[in-house]
Amino acid sequence: MSTTLTAPGTPVLEASRIGKRFGFTVALDEVSATFRAGEIHALLGENGAGKTTLTRIIAGVESADTGELRFAGEPVDFASPAAALAQGIGLIHQELSLIPSLSVGANVFLGREPRTTRGSVDDRAIHRQTSAILRYVGASCRSGDVVESLPLAQQQLVEIARILDRRPRLLIMDEPTASLSRENVARLFEIMRELRDSGVAIVYISHEIQEVFAIADRVTVLRDGRVTMTKPISETKADEVVRMMVGRELEALFPPRKQVARSPRPVLEVAGLSLPGHFEDVSFSLYAGEVVGLAGLVGAGRSELVQSLFGAPPSPLTPRDLGGSVSVHGRRVTISSPREAIAQGIGLVPEDRKTEGLLLTLALAENITLPQLAELARYGVVDRARGARLAAEQIARLRIVTPSAAVPVRSLSGGNQQKVVLAKWLAKRCSILLLDEPTRGVDIGAKTEIYAFVRELAENGTAVLFISSSLPEILGLSDRILVMRRGRIEAEHEPDTTSEERLLSAALGLAREERPEHAEA
Amino acid sequence: MPRPDSRSAVSAFQRWAGPVWVWTVVGAMVVAGSLGVADFALLSNFQAVGQAAVPLAVVAIGETFVILTGGIDISVAAMLSLGNTLSMGLMAGHEGRVWFAILLTVLAGLAAGATSGLIVAKLRVPSFIVTLGAANIVQGIVFAYTKQGTYGSPAPSLVNLGYANWGPFPALVILLLPLLAVALWVQNRTRAGRHVYATGGDPAIARLAGISVTRVRIAAFAASGGLAALAGVVISMRLGSGEPLAGTGFDWDAVTAVVIGGTALRGGKGGVGGTIGGVLIVAMINDFMNLQGISTFWQTVAKGVVIFAAVIAGAGTELLTRRRRQLLRHLPGSAAREAPAHG
Numbered sequence: 001m002s003t004t005l006t007a008p009g010t011p012v013l014e015a016s017r018i019g020k021r022f023g024f025t026v027a028l029d030e031v032s033a034t035f036r037a038g039e040i041h042a043l044l045g046e047n048g049a050g051k052t053t054l055t056r057i058i059a060g061v062e063s064a065d066t067g068e069l070r071f072a073g074e075p076v077d078f079a080s081p082a083a084a085l086a087q088g089i090g091l092i093h094q095e096l097s098l099i100p101s102l103s104v105g106a107n108v109f110l111g112r113e114p115r116t117t118r119g120s121v122d123d124r125a126i127h128r129q130t131s132a133i134l135r136y137v138g139a140s141c142r143s144g145d146v147v148e149s150l151p152l153a154q155q156q157l158v159e160i161a162r163i164l165d166r167r168p169r170l171l172i173m174d175e176p177t178a179s180l181s182r183e184n185v186a187r188l189f190e191i192m193r194e195l196r197d198s199g200v201a202i203v204y205i206s207h208e209i210q211e212v213f214a215i216a217d218r219v220t221v222l223r224d225g226r227v228t229m230t231k232p233i234s235e236t237k238a239d240e241v242v243r244m245m246v247g248r249e250l251e252a253l254f255p256p257r258k259q260v261a262r263s264p265r266p267v268l269e270v271a272g273l274s275l276p277g278h279f280e281d282v283s284f285s286l287y288a289g290e291v292v293g294l295a296g297l298v299g300a301g302r303s304e305l306v307q308s309l310f311g312a313p314p315s316p317l318t319p320r321d322l323g324g325s326v327s328v329h330g331r332r333v334t335i336s337s338p339r340e341a342i343a344q345g346i347g348l349v350p351e352d353r354k355t356e357g358l359l360l361t362l363a364l365a366e367n368i369t370l371p372q373l374a375e376l377a378r379y380g381v382v383d384r385a386r387g388a389r390l391a392a393e394q395i396a397r398l399r400i401v402t403p404s405a406a407v408p409v410r411s412l413s414g415g416n417q418q419k420v421v422l423a424k425w426l427a428k429r430c431s432i433l434l435l436d437e438p439t440r441g442v443d444i445g446a447k448t449e450i451y452a453f454v455r456e457l458a459e460n461g462t463a464v465l466f467i468s469s470s471l472p473e474i475l476g477l478s479d480r481i482l483v484m485r486r487g488r489i490e491a492e493h494e495p496d497t498t499s500e501e502r503l504l505s506a507a508l509g510l511a512r513e514e515r516p517e518h519a520e521a
Numbered sequence: 522m523p524r525p526d527s528r529s530a531v532s533a534f535q536r537w538a539g540p541v542w543v544w545t546v547v548g549a550m551v552v553a554g555s556l557g558v559a560d561f562a563l564l565s566n567f568q569a570v571g572q573a574a575v576p577l578a579v580v581a582i583g584e585t586f587v588i589l590t591g592g593i594d595i596s597v598a599a600m601l602s603l604g605n606t607l608s609m610g611l612m613a614g615h616e617g618r619v620w621f622a623i624l625l626t627v628l629a630g631l632a633a634g635a636t637s638g639l640i641v642a643k644l645r646v647p648s649f650i651v652t653l654g655a656a657n658i659v660q661g662i663v664f665a666y667t668k669q670g671t672y673g674s675p676a677p678s679l680v681n682l683g684y685a686n687w688g689p690f691p692a693l694v695i696l697l698l699p700l701l702a703v704a705l706w707v708q709n710r711t712r713a714g715r716h717v718y719a720t721g722g723d724p725a726i727a728r729l730a731g732i733s734v735t736r737v738r739i740a741a742f743a744a745s746g747g748l749a750a751l752a753g754v755v756i757s758m759r760l761g762s763g764e765p766l767a768g769t770g771f772d773w774d775a776v777t778a779v780v781i782g783g784t785a786l787r788g789g790k791g792g793v794g795g796t797i798g799g800v801l802i803v804a805m806i807n808d809f810m811n812l813q814g815i816s817t818f819w820q821t822v823a824k825g826v827v828i829f830a831a832v833i834a835g836a837g838t839e840l841l842t843r844r845r846r847q848l849l850r851h852l853p854g855s856a857a858r859e860a861p862a863h864g
Binding site for chain 1: 532706710711712714715716718719721722723726727728729730731732789790840843844
């Protein structure tokens with residue numbers, strides 16, 4: 001085991017001027033940070049600020065484009081998380097890294113199984129040591145339990161146990177408490193303090209600001225891939241931290257809002273909608289001609305909500321698991337498949353366009369006309385000329401940059417691909433359009449164009465509900481803003497009377513007084 | 522909170538012998554056969570079933586490891602033909618060449634399997650296509666050097682083994698036991714075995730844990746190739762010669778046995794124990810039909826029906842447990858929702 005007691009305050013890991021790009025997006029821009037022995041160092045930032053990318057680079061999951069990492073004074077460049085872990089850097093993910101079909105013990109010792117003198121895996125030693133570490137982290141599961149049969153909280157504890165068993169000198173915890181119960185969190189904090197006092201450096205990422213102030217010694221805030229603040233926790237306050245997390249300039253990207261007379265009756269009415277494990281008692285209405293922004297943190301249940309409205313809740317759940325009611329144009333409907341959603345005039349632009357929104361190998365025109373082959377076909381034969389006209393119309397309207405309508409969608413840039421997904425639903429003329437992160441991974445030029453189309457659609461009478469993790473986008477594009485937190489609609493804001501700070505506070509649960517009395521829109 | 526002993530006993534049984542329901546089906550078939558099929562419940566018939574099942578068991582053990590890693594090997598039929606004709610050619614009836622021929626044959630199978638594994642693991646080509654190609658190449662080579670005729674012959678001592686019984690037990694079954702023991706040991710007691718499950722369970726996570734997924738895959742395909750070639754030697758004890766088409770049908774029979782033995786086609790779950798149950802089910806179906814004088818056409822149909830039943834039962838229970846878990850995970854206590862439709 002690699003425990004060496006390091007004097008408190010000694011730098012364990014120094015990151016200097018780390019840079020990382022993903023396509024158009026600059027994830028990290030010259031980020032420097034020092035993580036010291038005997039210190040719990042909180043890393044804060046909005047979704048996409050670069051916290052997770054930084055920790056993944058430190059733990060060897062990804063490599064930096066530029067900059068240098070020094071671990072215990074030595075420059076390092078880990079080829080894999082296993083290599084980093086062997087050196088004493090442990091990363092506890094948001095995403096579990098357990099093999100579901102193996103037992104708890106097999107997972108804790110995966111890749112480093114102890115052996116008996118006969119060459120067999122020493123299952124007794126595994127059982128003994130796993131039982132001890134499970135007891136230490138306060139897990140109630142047993143070494144022999146199969147991981148996939150355990151509740152999420154127990155799996156999370158197994159994940160924590162797996163890393164702690166390696167006795168890392170630098171422990172990175174990326175939202176470890178998200179699925180834990182209060183007692184589990186309390187025990188975890190005890191462990192973190194014990195480890196800190198024994199000289200471990202801890203990096204702690206959390207969206208729970210109160211938790212951070214309860215446990216951390218130092219806080220570093222990232223925004224848009226840069227460090228905006230690093231201070232001892234005693235010298236700062238929650239509102240300063242929130243201010244440092246937001247505070248971007250609002251670019252003049254957004255089309256002006258036009259006041260459209262609201263029809264008296266909503267196009268879409270959602271009442272008490274619930275999906276076990278994802279969202280609960282969600283009620284809101286959408287009116288023709290308005291753009292409603294859905295703000296919230298990753299994991300708040302926003303994507304699952306729009307997927308459910310489109311008749312496709314996350315597997316293995318099905319529309320039958322939904323509670324509550326949905327009405328379209330005042331009529332109660334049961335949307336049990338995307339096919340029925342489309343028939344009701346609902347369209348969805350999903351978060352991951354590559355796997356859910358596009359058939360990458362098919363031609364541009366074929367993708368655009370996919371949702372309305374029925375209208376384009378006579379006796380089952382597609383009228384290709386009409387399809388081509390329709391595709392050409394949409395390509396011109398959305399200014400999709402392409403050599404022809406016949407090229408496979410895969411060959412287009414991200415922004416143009418996203419326009420194709422939009423074109424699909426524009427061509428279909430749906431009355432309710434659900435957009436999930438419509439501008440993710442899209443360059444600034446395409447973003448402005450997409451904003452303009454969304455606005456245009458609304459002016460033509462479509463009701464738009466869009467999810468975005470970018471608060472400027474939410475503020476700039478929405479007529480109304482709903483904030484979701486932990487599966488519930490936490491607040492409703494008007495863009496003119498709110499701010500990024502207030503939205504973020506609501507998403508973080510710092511602004512309880514703004515919870516609406518009831519959900520009448 | 523101590524767990525009831527019965528549950529851990531069941532999981533230990535499953536680890537070594539496979540799903541309980543597979544052996545329930547085997548038991549039910551024995552009972553049904555004894556009651557309903559004339560001449561089934563005779564020692565000589567049981568011996569015949571055992572002898573006939575061994576070559577398939579050898580192939581299916583190797584196939585199990587490949588499927589556990591999340592792949593599939595459909596070249597085992599060709600590999601068996603290769604093993605059969607190559608070993609018989611090398612042996613050519615000489616008693617002194619038995620071990621030499623077997624060793625060289627198994628090495629050839631290992632090498633051919635490892636080649637497929639290398640392509641699958643390094644180039645990330647679906648194993649179905651890679652082994653389809655390998656099957657054609659190997660079978661073609663077998664045709665070329667045998668001129669599509671009977672080729673070579675086993676040493677006299679081997680010929681007897683194919684139908685011999687030691688005491689009440691078929692000799693081949695006794696000879697299978699050490700192989701089965703080694704396979705179960707590798708599967709349950711070695712690092713390699715655990716890494717096979719990890720690779721099939723989630724290759725990305727396995728890689729992140731420092732496991733060489735490439736090596737695991739190559740090893741699994743090599744084992745499958747080597748065992749299929751060995752099965753070619755075994756079958757010569759029953760055929761009495763090398764036949765270029767000795768392996769015909771073994772590819773799908775092996776996959777059938779593995780799947781109805783409870784190993785998940787997407788990998789990570791199952792094992793050799795269940796496969797043996799699957800082999801016995803396939804062997805007994807054939808035996809029932811032979812005893813009843815039903816044509817091989819209907820035997821094929823029966824096998825298809827059994828595959829459907831096994832796959833539907835497996836997929837159905839899997840989906841149900843996943844749903845139940847997902848729902849229970851977030852609903853503490855007994856607040857199980859009666860799922861009213863939302864419309």
